[in-house]
Amino acid sequence: MWNHHVLMERLNVQYPIIQAGMAGGITTPHLVSTVSNAGCLGTLGAGYMNPVDMKDDIRQIKQLTPHAYGVNLFIPEFPSVTKSELKNAELLLDPYRKNLQLEDEPGIKDRENVFDKQIELILQERVPVCSFTFGVPSKDVIKDLKDAGIVVIGTATTVEEAIINEEKGVDLIVAQGSEAGGHRGTFLGPYENAMIGTMSLVPQVVDHINIPVIAAGGIMDGRGVVAAFALGAQGVQMGTAFVTSTESGADAQYKEAILQATENETVITSAFSGKPARGIQNRFIHEMKEYGDQILPYPLQNTLTKDIRKAAAIHKSPEYMSLWSGQSPRLSVGESATKILESIILQAEKVKSGN
Amino acid sequence: MWNHHVLMERLNVQYPIIQAGMAGGITTPHLVSTVSNAGCLGTLGAGYMNPVDMKDDIRQIKQLTPHAYGVNLFIPEFPSVTKSELKNAELLLDPYRKNLQLEDEPGIKDRENVFDKQIELILQERVPVCSFTFGVPSKDVIKDLKDAGIVVIGTATTVEEAIINEEKGVDLIVAQGSEAGGHRGTFLGPYENAMIGTMSLVPQVVDHINIPVIAAGGIMDGRGVVAAFALGAQGVQMGTAFVTSTESGADAQYKEAILQATENETVITSAFSGKPARGIQNRFIHEMKEYGDQILPYPLQNTLTKDIRKAAAIHKSPEYMSLWSGQSPRLSVGESATKILESIILQAEKVKSGN
Numbered sequence: 001m002w003n004h005h006v007l008m009e010r011l012n013v014q015y016p017i018i019q020a021g022m023a024g025g026i027t028t029p030h031l032v033s034t035v036s037n038a039g040c041l042g043t044l045g046a047g048y049m050n051p052v053d054m055k056d057d058i059r060q061i062k063q064l065t066p067h068a069y070g071v072n073l074f075i076p077e078f079p080s081v082t083k084s085e086l087k088n089a090e091l092l093l094d095p096y097r098k099n100l101q102l103e104d105e106p107g108i109k110d111r112e113n114v115f116d117k118q119i120e121l122i123l124q125e126r127v128p129v130c131s132f133t134f135g136v137p138s139k140d141v142i143k144d145l146k147d148a149g150i151v152v153i154g155t156a157t158t159v160e161e162a163i164i165n166e167e168k169g170v171d172l173i174v175a176q177g178s179e180a181g182g183h184r185g186t187f188l189g190p191y192e193n194a195m196i197g198t199m200s201l202v203p204q205v206v207d208h209i210n211i212p213v214i215a216a217g218g219i220m221d222g223r224g225v226v227a228a229f230a231l232g233a234q235g236v237q238m239g240t241a242f243v244t245s246t247e248s249g250a251d252a253q254y255k256e257a258i259l260q261a262t263e264n265e266t267v268i269t270s271a272f273s274g275k276p277a278r279g280i281q282n283r284f285i286h287e288m289k290e291y292g293d294q295i296l297p298y299p300l301q302n303t304l305t306k307d308i309r310k311a312a313a314i315h316k317s318p319e320y321m322s323l324w325s326g327q328s329p330r331l332s333v334g335e336s337a338t339k340i341l342e343s344i345i346l347q348a349e350k351v352k353s354g355n
Numbered sequence: 356m357w358n359h360h361v362l363m364e365r366l367n368v369q370y371p372i373i374q375a376g377m378a379g380g381i382t383t384p385h386l387v388s389t390v391s392n393a394g395c396l397g398t399l400g401a402g403y404m405n406p407v408d409m410k411d412d413i414r415q416i417k418q419l420t421p422h423a424y425g426v427n428l429f430i431p432e433f434p435s436v437t438k439s440e441l442k443n444a445e446l447l448l449d450p451y452r453k454n455l456q457l458e459d460e461p462g463i464k465d466r467e468n469v470f471d472k473q474i475e476l477i478l479q480e481r482v483p484v485c486s487f488t489f490g491v492p493s494k495d496v497i498k499d500l501k502d503a504g505i506v507v508i509g510t511a512t513t514v515e516e517a518i519i520n521e522e523k524g525v526d527l528i529v530a531q532g533s534e535a536g537g538h539r540g541t542f543l544g545p546y547e548n549a550m551i552g553t554m555s556l557v558p559q560v561v562d563h564i565n566i567p568v569i570a571a572g573g574i575m576d577g578r579g580v581v582a583a584f585a586l587g588a589q590g591v592q593m594g595t596a597f598v599t600s601t602e603s604g605a606d607a608q609y610k611e612a613i614l615q616a617t618e619n620e621t622v623i624t625s626a627f628s629g630k631p632a633r634g635i636q637n638r639f640i641h642e643m644k645e646y647g648d649q650i651l652p653y654p655l656q657n658t659l660t661k662d663i664r665k666a667a668a669i670h671k672s673p674e675y676m677s678l679w680s681g682q683s684p685r686l687s688v689g690e691s692a693t694k695i696l697e698s699i700i701l702q703a704e705k706v707k708s709g710n
Contacts, residue, residue, distance in 0.1 A: 158619045159685070178533065179552035193619045197534035197552035199573030199582060200682035204618045207685065218554030223586050227554060230581035230706050263559050264513045264548045327555035330514070330562065351585050 001226075001352045007212050007234040010151055010171060011129060012068040014039030015345060016235030017225065018174075018214060019242045019337070021045035021072025021131055022182055022324070029057050031247035031337055033064030038341040041129060047074035048302070051117040058125050068128040070153070075135030075187070076115040079297040089296045093304055096284065096320055100311035108303055123148050131155065131174065134275070134298075135187040142169045153214070155185035157194040162205045162213075164188070174237050175205045177217025181240045181266070181326035183277040191268070191276040199231065206232035220331035222347025240326040241344075245337040253318040261329035272309065272322040274301030280329070283319035284308075356581075356707045362567050362589040365506055365526060366484060367423040369394030370700055371590030372580065373529075373569060374597045374692070376427025376486055377537055377679070378402035384412050386602035388419030389692040396484060402429035403657070406472040413480050423483040425508070430490030430542070431470040434652040444651045448659055451639065451675055455666035463658055478503050486510065486529065489630070489653075490542040497524045508569070510540035512549040517560045517568075519543070529592050530560040532572025536595045536621070536681035538632040546623070546631040554586065561587035575686035577702025595681040596699075600692040608673040616684035627664065627677040629656030635684070638674035639663075 002008065007016045019035040021027060021043035032042030044061065046054045054071070061069050081089075090105055097105070119141055122130050130145055131153035137145075145152050146169065154165035155174045165173050176185045177198025186194040196204075198217040206213050215228035216237040228236045242248055244255045257280050267281045271288035275298040279285065288295065295301050312320035333340060357363065362371040374390040376382060376398035387397030399416065401409045409426070416424050436444075445460055452460070474496055477485050485500055486508035492500075500507050501524065509520035510529045520528050531540045532553025541549040551559075553572040561568050570583035571592040583591045597603055599610045612635050622636045626643035630653040634640065643650070650656050667675035688695060 159617065160619075177552055177554060178550075179555040195533075196618050196682050197532055197573050198554040199532060199552065199579060200534040200618055203576065203578050204683060204685045218552050221558065223558050224554060226585035227582035230585055231578050262514065263551050263555055264515075327551050328559060330559045 001349060005234050007172065007214070010212070011041050011235075013041050015341075017041070017341065017344065018070070018235060018237040019043055020182075020216065020237050020239035021047070021070060022239050022243065023047035023072075023074070024322070025249040026243055028247060028249040029060035029064055031242060031245060031249070032061050032069050034247045034337040035242070035341065036065040036067040036069045038338050040341055041068060041070055043070035043072050043129070043131065046071050046118065047133065049118075050114055051121050054118060055121055055125070058121070058127060070129030070131055071122060071127050072131045072133060073115065073118050074133055075137060076113055077134070077298060079300060081296055081300060085296065086300075088294055089301065089304060092288070092291050092294060093308060096308050100308060100315060100317070100320065102307055102311055106304055106307055108300055119144070122150065126150070129153065133183065133185045136165050136168045136170065139168050146171070156205065157184060157186045157201070158188065158196065159204050159208050161186070161188055161194070162209050166209045166211055170211070172212050172214055172235075173205065173209065174214045174216050175201050175233070177201045177215070179218030179327040180216050181278050182324040183273070183275055184268070186276070198228070202228065202231040202233050218326055218328050220326075220328045222344050222349070222351050225344060225348040226351045240329065240332060241340060242337055243325070244332045244334045245340055246335065247337050251313045251321065253313070253316050254321055254323055255334060257318050257323045258325045258329045258332050259334055261325060263327050263330055265329070266325050266327055270295050270301070272302065272305050274298035277322070277324060278326060280323035280325050282321070282323060356704060360589050362527065362569070365567070366396050366590075368396050370696075372396070372696065372699065373425070373590060373592040374398055375537075375571065375592050375594035376400035376402070376425060377594050377598065378427070378429070379677070380604040381598055383602060383604040384415035384419055386597060386600060386604070386692055387416050387424050389602045390597070390696065391420040391422040391424045393693050393696040395696055396423060396425055398425035398427050398484070398486065401426050401473065402488065404473075405469055406476050409473060410476055410480070413476070413482060425484035425486055426477060426482050427486045427488060428470065428473050428477075429488055430492060431468060432489070432653060434655060436651055436655060440651065441655075443649055444656065444659060447643070447646050447649060448663060451663050455663060455670060455672070455675065457662055457666055461659055461662055463655055474499070477505065481505070484508060488538065488540045491520050491523045491525065494523055501526070511560065512539060512541045512546075512556070513543065513551065514559050514563050516541070516543050516549070517564050521564045521566055525566070527567050527569055527590075528560070528564065529569045529571050530556050530588070532556045532570070534573030534682040535571050536633050537679040538628070538630055539623070541631070553583070557583065557586040557588050573681055573683050575681075575683045577699050577704070577706050580699060580703040581706045595684065595687060596695060597692055598680070599687045599689045600695055601690065602692050606668045606676065608668070608671050609676055609678055610689060612673050612678045613680050613684045613687050614689055616680060618682050618685055620684070621680050621682055625650050625656070627657065627660050629653035632677070632679060633681060635678040635680050637676070637678060
């Protein structure tokens with residue numbers, strides 16, 4: 001069932017399965033390389049990383065696997081807020097800071113544009129695959145990457161976003177359904193209008209573009225993989241399935257939260273980063289809900305909550321952590337990524353031949 | 356690919372494809388019988404029907420097809436509201452009533468419990484299949500139906516709802532994903548917590564119950580059918596795919612709205628009936644949004660808006676009609692139900708053998 005997928009040739013992988021480039025320390029070089037060594041595509045979630053750490057991780061990945069791997073980047077945004085908006089957003093977080101015994105407020109400096117340096121590094125290191133979230137890079141950046149032999153993957157949550165990605169020249173498109181955990185990739189209009197279930201999104205995107213589509217959202221096992229192919233996808237991207245893997249850098253409490261969660265416990269929140277993302281409902285999300293319009297835009301809110309999330313992890317307090325998860329946590333398993341992938345591949349083959 | 360599905364034996368159909376029992380005049384006896392004559396299961400949406408009209412339609416269906424068919428019923432609710440809540444809800448609708456030159460306000464009488472009479476009729480007429488939405492009937496009702504040889508189908512939007520359905524004794528369960536058009540079947544807790552995409556919902560439900568699962572939500576063509584089977588479903592239920600069929604009783608403006616819609620134009624609204632349902636965004640939904648908490652509970656709001664929807668149809672004003680649709684309107688076609696089903700079946704066979 002695997003030998004006809006265009007995507008495998010493009011990505012130089014044995015199976016058209018991509019481990020999503022989740023930001024925030026989940027995608028350790030160990031996880032990325034384990035996935036790539038299993039014949040799939042591991043991805044470093046470098047959205048929030050500075051070029052120095054990113055280089056370290058890429059070098060480590062290269063040492064750990066001879067196979068293809070990817071790096072995911074965020075398209076940068078530079079919103080401006082007034083001093084009072086900033087003060088207010090900080091005040092909202094004060095109770096949590098006190099609770100977690102954090103003293104200094106983080107403050108927000110003028111954020112340098114690390115994106116250009118990240119791209120430079122991708123080119124220098126000849127990273128095989130580079131994927132993007134929160135928008136589409138300029139045609140020039142895409143051309144530079146492609147000229148260097150780097151495969152470029154875009155992210156879309158609607159048909160229109162997929163068309164824009166294709167027009168700008170990306171090689172492949174991840175169609176992210178509403179089931180997906182973590183940040184919504186939506187970059188056109190409010191996210192509420194782009195909460196399209198994977199079952200609906202994938203065939204409609206496939207019908208409107210000519211480049212291969214990678215399905216994401218709710219896919220956790222071999223059943224999801226075969227379903228995604230039936231819908232017209234050439235590959236799948238899975239995030240939540242790998243958060244609970246032994247190689248993942250997620251904190252023990254975070255892994256445990258996913259392993260214990262049910263399908264109806266996730267919600268969409270902007271409280272952690274300023275951008276909507278799906279995670280397991282907890283106290284922080286619940287309490288911040290009423291201040292929705294006072295939350296700073298991405299990436300400012302993310303900067304403000306960074307030490308809260310860090311302290312919450314140290315204090316083993318999942319109630320204040322960002323517990324990103326898709327809508328299929330009941331299908332999660334706490335195994336090594338190698339075993340997770342072996343099971344997925346075996347089950348996919350069984351489902352495919354058994355139906 | 357069709358010959359091993361348990362469901363086909365239970366439902367006595369050639370293909371495990373169910374046309375959803377959409378209420379509001381869409382499921383004409385002509386549509387229901389055409390679907391059943393094509394080897395699938397047509398369903399009369401009798402949720403809002405009085406037993407007299409229901410009997411007429413069932414008799415017509417019997418004349419038009421020798422094959423199995425189903426009837427869908429709503430579990431009744433009897434909410435009470437104060438006079439001022441009622442007055443206020445009526446006031447909110449006055450601008451629309453004026454606009455559509457409606458004079459008398461509908462008023463709300465004590466609603467008789469037609470449900471018992473509907474069940475009596477199902478038993479008398481020996482309807483082959485009876486499905487339920489908005490809850491689960493009592494164990495006694497389920498037993499009576501099953502004793503009469505009638506197949507009972509429940510609806511679930513979460514794993515817990517599926518488990519309750521199974522415990523109460525239904526034969527089969529429709530797992531309704533968030534992509535689905537029309538009313539949410541949610542009966543436990545707020546609907547927002549039960550907006551699970553089909554890709555996530557189906558395998559998690561399948562893993563937790565022992566009776567066959569029918570996938571619903573976003574399925575419009577052969578790709579969706581094969582995907583649903585891969586996820587572990589034994590059958591599929593499609594609604595939106597049949598609204599635009601020539602046999603459907605939907606108004607021309609409603610059909611046209613679906614045929615022209617994109618995947619991101621539907622929203623969930625309670626403004627028409629008092630219960631959340633997915634439909635194409637229009638003026639009525641948009642304007643009523645801010646009065647969310649003043650909308651009467653189901654079925655009272657439904658009674659209040661009935662003549663507005665009727666007049667809107669007469670005036671060919673889709674801006675005031677309930678344009679129920681799932682998230683895959685781009686996949687809709689304006690053909691006869693026979694042709695729609697032939698295409699679905701042919702495409703499913705191709706997808707299945709081609710992957």
